[in-house]
Amino acid sequence: MVETAERKRSIEVEVLAVLLVALVILRDRISGVIGGERLQTWTTVFVSVLVQAVPFLVFGVLLSAVIAVFVPRSFWAKALPRHPALAVPAASVAGVVLPGCECGAVPIAGSLIRRGVTPAAALAFLLAAPAINPIVLTATAVAFPDDPEMVLARGLASLAVAMVMGWLWLRLGRTEWIKLPHRPDLDGASKGRAFWSACRHDVVHAGGFLVVGAAAAATINVIVPEAWLQTLAAQPVLSVLALAVLAVLLSICSEADAFVAASLSQFSLTSRLVFLVVGPMVDLKLISMQAGVFGRRFTARFAPATFVLAIVAATGAGLVLL
Known part of the structure; x- marks a missing residue:
């Protein structure tokens, strides 16, 4: 059963890799062959998003796998302050040192709890690591070359959300809401095999959602009438x-x-900042993963609270910094 799943995942990775490489190499021919101005525009936007994003995605996946496999799970329990209230900001800032994508952050957070880290600190890391790590902030700087303040705003707003949610858990959270994760493909495997298994897992998940996101962004730019977008973008709320x-x-x-986010140029920088702060903390795949790992009762409380707080923090940072 495990070998069958492993083989299937390997095939999925190979298909995804071939598709992405083919799109990058053949982007000019594809644009020329496809008829219709709108269809060509859709293809251009779709491929452009992929071409810019794939290097950061690959590097992020590799780094996340290194952290998940080679960094001892006991490291955090020893490195973080023993007082829970102080461990929350420390774990949040640690996302800069030991970053990870959303898919990797969920099992890592569970492993931290299993090793004795207070849940509040582990959840703060869960929110901060995918949002304030150097790869994500560098990608943001590249995507918004004329708006360097976007990097600072994203980092500060995301860090604030992670810390506040950690402190809220200290005040209101209950241990029985959390179920600890189990990754049979990593547990008990050799480090080399676990590393490549983690890479394949994250590439399939993150790469697949990237393709969907790029297609959706291209569709929004082409299908939705410009007048509608301008009307919506003109309404701040x-x-x-x-x-x-x-x-x-x-x-x-x-x-x-x-x-x-950069391709949604009709919208204000503040609106796009909200997009960047909310996405790594609350989205459909994360809600699903958190429900499976930590339990539905946890997710039903944690996800809505994070969503509201992320909107408030990002809007506030946007009004002040952008």
């Missing part, structure tokens, strides 16, 4: 809520979401 909901629905990997 509606534009913020629209991109927050869009971030949840698209479920794009944090290493690539900045390029999708």
Whole structure:
């Protein structure tokens, strides 16, 4: 059973890799062959998002796998302050040192709890690591070369959400809401095999959602009438809520979401900042993973609270810094 799943996942990775490479190499021919101005525009936007995002995605997946496999699970229990209230900001800032994508952060957070780290600190790391790590912030700088303040705003807003949610858990959370994770493909395997298994897992998940996100961004730019987008973008409250909901629905990997956000140029920087802060913390794939790993009762409380707080923090950072 395990070998069959492993073989299937390997095939999925190979198909995805071939598709991405083919799109990059043949992007000019594809644009020329496809007839129709709108279809060519869709192809151009779709391929452009992938071309810019794939290097960051690959590097992020490799780094996340290294952290998941080679960093001892007992490291955090020894490195973090013993006082829970102090461990929360320490674990949040640690996302800069030991980053990971959303898919990798969920099992890592569970492993931290299993090794004795207070749940509040582990959950703060869960939210911060995919949002404030150097790969994501560098990708944001590349995607917004004319707006360097977007990097600072994203980092500060995401860090604030992670810490506040950790402290809220200390105050209101209950241990019985959490179920600890189990990754049979990593547990008990050799480090080399576990490393490649983690890479394949994250590439399939993150790469697949990147393709969906790029396609959705291209579709929005082509299908939705420009007048509608301008009307929506002109309404500050509606534009913020629209991109927050869009971030949840698209479920794009944090290493690539900045390029999708940059393509939504009709919207204000604040609205797009909300998209970037909400996405790595609350989206459909994360809600599903958290429900399976930590339990439905946990997710039913944690995800909505994070969603609201992320909108508030990102909007506030946008009004002040952008």
